[in-house]
Amino acid sequence: MAMDAARREALKMEALGITNYNRPYICEKCGGLMIFKGCGEYECEDCALKGYDDYGKVRNYIEGHAGANSAEIEANTGVSQKSIRQMLKESKLEIAADSVAFMRCEMCGADIRSGRFCQKCEVTYHREKEKQMRERIKGFGLENEEERRERQKGEKRFLREK
Ligand SMILES: [Zn+2]
Ligand SMILES: [Zn+2]
Numbered sequence: 388m389a390m391d392a393a394r395r396e397a398l399k400m401e402a403l404g405i406t407n408y409n410r411p412y413i414c415e416k417c418g419g420l421m422i423f424k425g426c427g428e429y430e431c432e433d434c435a436l437k438g439y440d441d442y443g444k445v446r447n448y449i450e451g452h453a454g455a456n457s458a459e460i461e462a463n464t465g466v467s468q469k470s471i472r473q474m475l476k477e478s479k480l481e482i483a484a485d486s487v488a489f490m491r492c493e494m495c496g497a498d499i500r501s502g503r504f505c506q507k508c509e510v511t512y513h514r515e516k517e518k519q520m521r522e523r524i525k526g527f528g529l530e531n532e533e534e535r536r537e538r539q540k541g542e543k544r545f546l547r548e549k
Contacts, residue, residue: 392420408441408470441466442474476503 411421411429419433427443430436439447444464449455457468492499494508504512 408474410440411438414438441470445471445474 408427410423413419414421414431414434414436415438416436417431417434419431421429421438422432424430427440427446429438429440429443431438441464445460445466448460448464452459452463455463457471460466460471461468491497492505492508493503494511495505497505497508499505503509
């Protein structure tokens with residue numbers, strides 16, 4: 388019975404595309420169903436044993452060990468550095484301010500505490516996306532007369548070159 392509910396929930400999570408970070412479904416002690424309590428924590432509905440998914444384990448460890456780096460977290464929680472990085476990318480985790488930084492900005496390599504980019508590069512990244520979006524909007528008829536002529540010239544040149 389408990390197994391069926393757990394399996395159903397697993398399928399539902401999968402269908403929704405939710406990464407569940409090795410969520411515990413079945414109580415190790417009594418075989419009851421583990422109920423989600425929030426922040427990566429679970430509790431058996433029958434015997435109240437607590438359990439944690441990878442996110443909960445890492446979160447607990449960081450709480451007690453400010454300044455831990457990913458290798459240390461991996462050694463003590465068994466959660467892979469790859470999963471830890473994934474959680475950081477999804478901004479599920481933020482490294483404490485006094486922590487040894489172990490994330491690098493994907494653009495400039497500066498030390499960061501969560502996400503993919505430093506603040507400066509994040510602005511650059513969004514500006515670039517906005518520029519691309521603006522160009523796409525123009526392509527759908529919002530260009531002005533001069534831009535249209537320029538574009539047509541370019542298209543003719545392109546045809547000649549073919
Ligand atoms: Zn139990
Ligand atoms: Zn950067």
